[in-house]
Amino acid sequence: MPRTIIVGLDGSPESRAAADWAAREAELRGLPVKLVQVWEPIPEPMAQAPLLGSETHQRWTGRGETDVPRAEGWGRIPHEAAEGLRLRHPGVEVTTERLTGSPAETLIEAAEDAELLVLGSRGLSGLGGFLVGSVGHAVVAHTERPVVLVRAGEQAADEKETDGAGTPSAGTAAGPVVLGLDIARPDEALLEFAFDAAARRNVPLHVVHAWNPPPYYAYGMALEPAVEREMAKGDVVVLSEVLRPWREKHPGVKVVELSHYGSPSLLLIDASHEASLVVVGRRIRRSAVGAHLGIVTQAVLHHAVAPVAVVAHA
CATH class of the missing domain: 3.40.50.620 (HUPs)
Structure with missing residues (x-):
């Protein structure tokens, strides 16, 4: 059924x-x-x-x-x-x-x-x-x-021009699916949902990953440009490795990797302006503390301008 x-x-x-x-x-x-x-x-x-x-x-x-x-x-x-x-x-x-x-x-x-x-x-x-x-x-x-x-x-990016009957025009370019991904803890359910959504819509998948320097840099220690470049390069390599098997599983999906320094919330909110769907995750918690929404998911829910899919995962 x-x-x-x-x-x-x-x-x-x-x-x-x-x-x-x-x-x-x-x-x-x-x-x-x-x-x-x-x-x-x-x-x-x-x-x-x-x-x-x-x-x-x-x-x-x-x-x-x-x-x-x-x-x-x-x-x-x-x-x-x-x-x-x-x-x-x-x-x-x-x-x-x-x-x-x-x-x-x-x-x-x-x-x-x-x-x-x-x-x-x-x-x-x-x-x-x-x-x-x-x-x-x-x-x-x-x-x-x-x-x-x-x-x-x-209206989502794929609905901004219609044929007069309320349906998207055939010539209208659809917006990408945007996925917010934590490369330290990538989840299969989240990745599968995002790749599947992009494949069904026949649109690119933009995978957004944001990185920040270690906490001790927040206490007055400037991040040297050479160190920043090396850290960024390392995250780009990890992101590509995480996505490699999913590219192979969904060869028809064009994947755009967006790994940047800064706030993941702000990057996803900015990307939502051209998106047809934004996909974020929520970690399932079965503890006395109870369920909650993460900071990034909370921010995206309140400030994204495209429909937002929240995928619960372990």
């Missing part, structure tokens, strides 16, 4: 953009799409509060006289979104599911057997990047399936 691409749908422009992105991805992968809408009931003490009027009570609890969920278009939102996707992407199988519970926990559970989980994320007004809400942050930090964040109002 094929995996499904799951979309968290709440009716917002961001979640509708996520659904469209998921449908395009489903066309590339030959997979179905499931739109999942999660309704979170009001806590019982609040539901029983006498100060809530009947209209407010129905809006918060999503229940009317017939005891049927109706919170803000409960049934209409996924139905209309699914119909729109079927019209725009007739080759994609689209289904819907409505679930009850905590949005983050429910989406994490729904994504357990999914190929991808796609969420909408609000764009920062006047700035590049995303405003990642509490639900999106919790889902990205805890699910072990790849999560893609998409925002409304921003």
